[in-house]
Amino acid sequence: APTSKHTVRCHAMADPSPAKSMGDPGITPLSPSHTQQNDTDQVPSGPSFVVVVAIDFGTTSSGYAYAFAKEPECIHTMRRWEGGDPGVSNQKTPTTILLTPDRKFHSFGYAARDFYHDLDPSESKHWLYLEKFKMKLHTTANLSINTDLHAANGKRVKALDIFAYALAFFKEQALKELSDQTGGEFDNSDVRWVITVPAIWKMPAKQFMREAAYKSGLVSRENPEQLIIALEPEAASIYCRKLRLHQMVDLGTQTTQNGFSPSDNVGSGMSQAKEHVRRNRQSRTFLVENVIGELWSELEEGDRYVVVDCGGGTVDLTVHQIRLPEGHLKELYKASGGPYGSIGIDYEFEKLLCKIFGQDFIDQFKIKRPAAWVDLMIAFESRKRAAAPDRTNPLNINLPFSFIDYYKKFRGHSVEHALRKSNVDFVKWSSQGMLRMSPDAMNSLFKPTIDHIIQHLTELFEKPEVSDIKFLFLVGGFAESPLLQQAVQNMLQGRSRIIIPHDVGLTILKGAVLFGLDPSVIKVRRSPLTYGVGVLNRFVEGKHPPEKLLVKDGTRWCTDVFDTFIAADQSVALGEMVKRSYTPAKPSQQVIVIHVYCSEKENVGFISEPGVRKCGTLRLDVSGTESTAARREIQTLMQFGDTEIRAMAVDVSTGRTVKASIDFLSH
Secondary structure (H helix, E strand, O other): OOOOOOOOEEEEEOOOHHHHOOOOEEEEEEEEEEEEEHHHOOOOOOOOEEEEEEEOOOOOOEEEEEEEEOOEEEEEEOOOOOOOOOOOOOOOOOOEEEEOOOOEEEEEOOHHHHHHOOOHHHHHHOOOEOOOOOHHHOOOOOOOOOOOEOOOOOEEEEHHHHHHHHHHHHHHHHHHHHHHHOOOOOOOOHEEEEEEOOOOOHHHHHHHHHHHHHHHHHOOOOOOHHEEEEEEHHHHHHOOOOOHHEEEOOOOOOOOOOOOOOOHHHHHHHHHHHHHHHHHHHHOEOOOOOOOOOOHOOOOOOEEEEEEEEOOOOOOEEEEEEEOOOOOEEEEEEEEEEEEEHHHHHHHHHHHHHHHHHHHHHHHHHHOHHHHHHHHHHHHHHHHHHHHHHHOEEEEEOHHHHHHHHHHHHOOOHHHHHHHHHHOOOOEEEEOOEEEOHHHHHHHHHHHHHHHHHHHHHHHHHOOOOOOOOEEEEEEHHHOOOHHHHHHHHHHHHOOOEEOOOOOHHHHHHHHHHHHOOHEEEEEEEEEEEEEEEEEEOOOOOOOHHHHEEEEEEEEEEEEEEEEEEEOEEEEEEOEEEEEEEEEOOOOOOOOEEEEEOOOOOOOOOOOOOOEEEEEEEEEEEEOOOOOOOOOOOOEEEEEEOOOOEEEEOOOOOOOOEEEEEOOOOO
C-alpha cells in the first residue's frame, strides 16, 4: 500500500485482472489505508437479557445449558434425555435428526434414533435419518447456502434446513424448560443465545451457523446481537479458569486427589471422577464459584496454557495467556487443529468391516438396512469407550441379526466363514454371535486419529509462542479416552501438567454460558488468515512486475495489488477496527461491491499469488445517502477481534451510517 503523505488514489479492482476485463473498477480506496483504532466505545453493547442459553451443537452429541443473568454463578444443564444408551453418559443427546418421508421435522436425538429403529425396513427407507452431519461444514471447500447433506437412505437434503431444524428443536426444549422453571411463558427475546463452533472453522462455516439460526427463528436478522457464536476451545478455556481441585483429574502430579494417586493407571482416575460426576448428576445445577479456582491461583501474570478440545469431529488447539488482575485472556497463537475427532475411530472400524466383509456388502447394507447399521455403530460406541492402554481381555461387539442374515443372502456363506477367510487375525467370531476384538485390534483403530493429534501437539509445542506452558487442559468428549490421555502424557514428558475436568463432555457447554454472560473476557485474539482486497497502485519501475502494468488515461497503474486488512496470526484486540475509505466511481452508484481475498500466508503482495483466494464480498449500500460533496468518501470500519468479522460504514460528508455487510457464503 502507498505510504506517501499525500493521498494516492488507487482503484480497487471489482474484478480479477487481466486488465482488459477491468471495465469500470467501481471504487477508489483513499489512503492512508492502515489505521487502527481502539475505539472500544464503538462496540455496541448488546441489549439486556434475562438468561443466557448456550447450545453445544456437536458432531456426535449435543446439548444446552443456561444461567440467569441475576445468578451468573449458577449454571444449569439440560434435563436428562429419554432413552439413553447403556454405558454412555446421557448428559447430552446424540446429534441425530429424523425427517418424515415428506421432509418435515420429526424428532431429534435418542427419540429420532429409537423411532427410526422401530420402523419396518420397508417403511424406514422412505424416512430421512441423519447423523454426524456437522463435519460437512468443516470439510466442504466451497460451502454455500445450498450445500447438501445425504440422509442414511442416500437421499439429499439441504444442510441449512437440517441445521435450522436442529436449532429450532433446542430453542423449543430450552424455552419449555425455562417456562417450567419460572412458572410462566418465557419469552425468546429475553434470551441471549450462544452457539459453539470449532475455532478452526473458517468464516463461511461460522456464517452458515448464523444463517441457520436466523432460519430456525432462534434470533432475527434484525437483531443479530442476540446470538453469539462462541469458539469451542475458548469456551473450555473460560470454564477451566473456574475449576476447583475437586473438579478435575491432574495427570501430572504425584499428589493424591479425590483419594487416588496418579501413579495408578490413567483410567482409574477417570473412573473415580466419573463416579463423582454420576453422584452429582442428580442436581443439574452447577455452581461456578466466583473465586478463581485454586489452579488459577497458581498462575501468574503472563503464564501460558494450552486447551486441547477433542470432540467428535474436530480437534481444536488454543493457546492462552493470562492477564491479571481481571484474569482476562489473550490468545497467543492462532487456533490450529483439524478433522481428527473421535469419529475417525468409527471410520477405522468401518474400514475394518469392509476389509472383512467387502466394501460392496457394507455399502449395500448401510443403504438397505440403515437402522441395523446404526445399531452396529451404537454397539461399537460403547466398546470403543472401554478401550484402555492396560486392557487385556477382548472386546465383544454384537452383530445385529439382520447383518448376519443379510450377509448370508448377499454372499451365500456365513459371517463366520468371512472372518476365517479374511486375513484379519485379531478379530474372531465368538460362539455367542459376536465380533471379538483383541485389545490390540481396538487400539489400532485409535492409532491414526491419536497420531494426528499428537503430531499436531508436537508441532504446536515447537512454536516460539508456545514455550513454557504451565498446564494443558484436555477437554471434549474424546478427552475421556485413556488411550488419548496416555499418548498426550507420553508426548509431553512432564513438560506441562495435564488437567482433565471431571465433566469433560460438558466443559464447552458450561464455558459457553460463561462466555455469553461476559463476551469481553477474551481481550486479544489472533487472526487465522490474512485478509485484504485487490487495489491498483501507481506503477513503480523496477519494483512492480511489468505484466501488472495498466495504462489508463495516461496514468500507469499496477494491478492486482493485495491491500492487507489484517495478517495471519496478527494479534487483534477486542473492538479494534481496521479503517478504509472508498469512493463510488460514479456519483449515481447505489452499491459498492468489494471482493475480499484471503490467504494462509502472512505476507501477500498480489491477489494473483498462489494460495490467495476470493473468500467473501463486502457490500456497501450507499443508496439514499446522496450528498452534495464533489467526492463522496465512504469510511468502512472492519472489526476482526471478535469470533466473527463485522463491517460498519459511514458516509463522511453527511455522517450517516451506510448499510455494510460482509458475506462469506456467496460465490
